[in-house]
Amino acid sequence: MDILKRIGAIFYPPRCIFCSRVVHYNETCCPDCKARLPQGSEPFFPEENSCLSGCCAPFFYKGVVRERLISFKSVRHRELGHAFALLAAPGVKAALGETRPLVCCVPNFEPEQRRVYNPARVFGRALAKELGLPFEGALLIQTRKKQAQHMLSARERLHNVEDLFAVALPELSEGRDILLCDDIITTGATLNACAKALLQAGAHRVFGAGCARSGQSANLHDGEKSG
Numbered sequence: 001m002d003i004l005k006r007i008g009a010i011f012y013p014p015r016c017i018f019c020s021r022v023v024h025y026n027e028t029c030c031p032d033c034k035a036r037l038p039q040g041s042e043p044f045f046p047e048e049n050s051c052l053s054g055c056c057a058p059f060f061y062k063g064v065v066r067e068r069l070i071s072f073k074s075v076r077h078r079e080l081g082h083a084f085a086l087l088a089a090p091g092v093k094a095a096l097g098e099t100r101p102l103v104c105c106v107p108n109f110e111p112e113q114r115r116v117y118n119p120a121r122v123f124g125r126a127l128a129k130e131l132g133l134p135f136e137g138a139l140l141i142q143t144r145k146k147q148a149q150h151m152l153s154a155r156e157r158l159h160n161v162e163d164l165f166a167v168a169l170p171e172l173s174e175g176r177d178i179l180l181c182d183d184i185i186t187t188g189a190t191l192n193a194c195a196k197a198l199l200q201a202g203a204h205r206v207f208g209a210g211c212a213r214s215g216q217s218a219n220l221h222d223g224e225k226s227g
């Protein structure tokens, strides 16, 4: 597989997803971007964390990271989900240690969920592959339509996701550690609501992972051009 990747890279050199510079065949981000992007890889607990045993995301949601994630979500650039999974994998691996969870994702509300584009599923599947972990995209279901979370206050977000999720395959999650994936982690209300459903269905612990998290970067070189 590796040799095919190398040969492919001769004809179609891989490029940095942030600045388009040609990169090593196994990379998705150039060293310059790695150094200047809003790194958020330290494990964290979101505001709404009562059901989560910790979360990981490689970046803060700002600057060029935000631009690429908008492409991933709205323009359906699936390859960006794979690239973010590669970038997230080392931090998630370090946070999990010896834990080998089942990977799942925040679901869409659609009658036939598997056929509808869900960036959280694209990211989760790619992250599971990268970490050599099992993935089940249909573990959770969303039971009704919800209002877009970004339009709501923190309190309204919580209310909006209350009892919104259910475990469709409890036999898979019972007694197991779960790695729950979403594209962007904001207050964590959605992740927490999913984690609550998983714990009620008998899961052991639930960890969260995303492409990026909202909040402030501790890194001065936060990806925005400084004046």
Ligand SMILES: [Zn+2]
Residues within 6 Å of the ligand: 016, 017, 018, 019, 020, 021, 029, 030, 031, 032, 033, 034
């Ligand atoms: Zn770059």
